Amino acid sequence: MGDKGTFWMPQSASTVSGEVDALFYLTFWISTVIFLMVVGAMAYFVIRYRRRSESEVPVDEHDSRLFEYSTIGLSIVLVLIVFTWGFKVYLKLNVAPPGAYEVQVTASQWKWDYTYPDGTVYAGDLHVPANRPVRLVMNSMDVLHSFFVPQFRIKQDVVPNRYTSVWFEASVTDTFDVFCTEYCGNQHSGMLGKVIAHPQEEFDLWLSEAGGGDLSPEEYGERLFGQNNCNTCHSIDGTRIVGPSMQGLFGSQRQFASGESAVADENYLLNSIVAPAAQVVEGYPPAMPPSYGSLPQDQLNALVAYIKSVQ
Amino acid sequence: MSVATATTEIPGKQVTYLNHEKSIKSWLLTLDHKRIGLLYMSTIVVVFLAAGILALLVRIELMSPGRTIVDAQTYNQFFSLHGILMVFLFIVPSVPAILGNFIMPIQLGAIDVAFPRLNLASYYIYMVGGVLVVAAMLLGQIDTGWTFYTPYSSRLGAPIIFMTLAIFIAGFSSILTGINFIVTIHKMRAPGLTWNRLPLFVWSIYATSIVQVLATPVIGITMLLLLLEKTLGIGIFDPALGGDPILFQHFFWFYSHPAVYIMILPAFGIISDLMGTFSRHEVMGYKFVALSSVAIAFLGFLVWGHHMFVSGQSAVSSIVFSLITYLIGIPTGVKVINWVGTMYKGSVSLKTPMLYALSFLFLFSIGGFTGVMLGVLGVDIHLHDTYFVVAHFHYVMMGGTVVALIGGLHYWWPKITGKMYNETAGRIACALIFIGFNVTFFTQFVLGTKGMPRRYYDYQPQYADLHALSTYGSWILAAGLFLVLFTFIHSLMRGAAAPSNPWGGASLEWTHTSSPPSPHNFDEQPIVTHGPYDYHHYYHGDGQSAEAELAPPSKA
């Protein structure tokens, strides 16, 4: 993704991001000017009043109360201006416009799932219509997560047993990063996704095909493998990441940490996704979270079909 | 009152706190505040080295995207331990336990702190906490960051039990030190040393101690509840058992925000003393500077919620917390302006400690301004939990407290050890630290505004250049810090003997004690007749010439 932003800020791609940036640059420039004044005075005093002889003892100046109080007064005024502006932008970020398109977000270690109003469940990437307010109602299956899209300047923690929400309106059609910004364990930095803002018609078309459509089970499984971030821990080319590679897995003999062993058949593959702690392969950490057990059955079937096909 | 001390300054003959008793037992079981300060110093330096090496490893891992040297689990443990060690075992105790212990009682004209045995007990309680942290480290699995957010932390393996216990116990050390110092400052001042004549370092230690006493019990009970959550599942914080994870954050930040003032307030005190002595000028706005410490200490209790603007707390609380956060910026700004103003019409000497003080003003101002930016509600939403926050608190904690601590160590080094250090090496080290620090952390401001989240093992390619630059900076910074260490070691072995007042300071530790001080600090009870920055009195006060004191130390 090319950077279309300013020196400080990334691309501005939502209806509120411009206002956030203006506020940022206001505080930035106020701070910079005062900072340069402080450093300038410092440099000037260091040179102007440098010690010229070791026995020099300058005359003490009496403090100027007026100066102290005017400093305090001026900073209070500045602070109130910035606060009021920040408050207004915050309200705008906080209150979704009525009639926003609502998507249910479920976070779990370490993936994002999106449930659309028509019941379609889609993992990994969030597809939304551009130029239309979208409200995300979010919930976590396990620990704290946080939903962050830098280009939209929005962020909200996702908490278990409680709904939090955030809204945005994408003002350009493009692809943007989604980061998890609350530490959630081993693969925290792999809990990524994209927001893809489509024109409305394109979005409608996408939604109608999102459920897997006429893909073969292997193709659908391959897509899910990426969307669910399986690939951050399991390679398909034999390299070791965190967990075992999927290459040549089906039909091979597996040796478990418990001392037992088994042949990897379909049931083994399914069990390893649904209950990963039950049979941990020898030499690997029991690091896989159980959250994948909540995938819909058709998606589990597709994943098993895909893993079988990785040879 | 007399200026020069009666003790002769022939090295080797003079009876000092360092040589009056020599056995190991006389060190390990000492009740002398100066020796306890040195015990703390040796331990805290080790902690700083360990946590600093972890930081370097973290930076090397982040030099390029993907795996560089370690896997994700190890990296996550590295940054967590770096944070836990730096916060709970290094920076919270650092200035109060080292310089507060050593210098503050002398500045009061006291023989010792009010409760010497309690003081030694604090040190050993701190050590028990430290040993438990090491135990938890070696058992592994601690990857919560230093914030221990539930439910992630309460579902981790057994080592988290040791870690919470360690912090609970280390907290007691902090509380007892705070109580000891408050009582000392109230009850042990020399005759004539009124509140208006206290050195600003003492004022800042006083404000710090208040925060330690009021805030630390809350982290104690928080850690205890977290421990019970982990062991018994009491269901206060874990949502799976009906608890509330946001409640944990409120508990945690109720301590941990005031705790940042435990970390920074003593640094303010050091800077005030340095600016006064090296400008040879009364610290501008003494009362404003002194009382702003106390104001910050109290306001610091009312802003914890600004760590939680995106946590799901109510919008109203966020707005209130944001407003109070700004208010804290005002006393802080007052301090910075008064420090700069102290140089006005002064006699500014750019010795190493002063270079650190000026570096502090530069770095801390950036840290302060970015703090205000983070307090702006609309902006914080974007910047929260990104590298902007990481850079901000490193500017305040490292650019602020650590730079002030190193400056203070250079300033009081001749008093503590009786040896001078190599001025050139000191200045080069300061320059390296200043440059290295800015390269390391200024880049992180840009990373943060561009959206780079903190605590990431791996990152998107668009952040790679800035991360690499930050890592190179960390090497310059490390070189500077090691040079400081070598300068001090060299001084201990080869340094010239220090006169009792090498810088021309006007507070009691310079005017009334030898370098190093005698076991009971003073040969006779000092009587104070003037303020701590009254250089006129010191140089011309009662007709005594200070020329002898002012001569630069001869290279022995």
Add this chain to the structure above:
Amino acid sequence: MSTASAHHPKLQHHFVSMDQQFDASKLGMWLFLITEILLFSGMFVAYTVYRVWHPEVFEALSGALDWRLGGVNTLVLLASSFTVAASIHHIQNDNRKGLVRNVILTIIFAGVFMFIKYLEYSGKFSHGVFPGEAYAPFGDHYGHYADVPYAPQFFSIYFVMTGIHGVHVLVGMGIFAWLAFRGARGDFSSEYYTPVELSGLYWHLVDIIWIFLFPLLYLI
């Protein structure tokens, strides 16, 4: 450490006078008590938060605690506070026997308090009322609380608060045993009774915390 011979033997070298030493110790103790209050206030906050969220649960469950046992314990602690005050009064008048007698009475009252606490705890444990996840009540008195939502939180808070309070009582018993020993040895007099005074302050705080715990947990 040398002590000037003209001074009271209990005067430490870094203090100028006994008064300064006594004032310093007393100020230190008050500060320590503030930290104790803050430690407990963390738990009171947890109590308040859960009570505000689920008032009906807390009202119902306070009935599961026996207010008669709690009430007796309140009286016992009040009596012990009285004996502590009496012991300070006696030593101020150089009555060492009175001091030791009242300190021992205090230990006995504290022991009675802990015994009644033991009865309460064991009565709950025997019916499966444990803090946290182990909570699985059965039997006549507790069985019907089994499925009350947030009942585990109530009992967790009950056990944690009274438990930590109980630890403070045990620590107090240890301190008073030490005071009785030193008092019998003749360490204290009207000129030097700082440890008695400070232990008394501590004990009053332990008492006051119970005065808050009792109605909050047992009555309302």
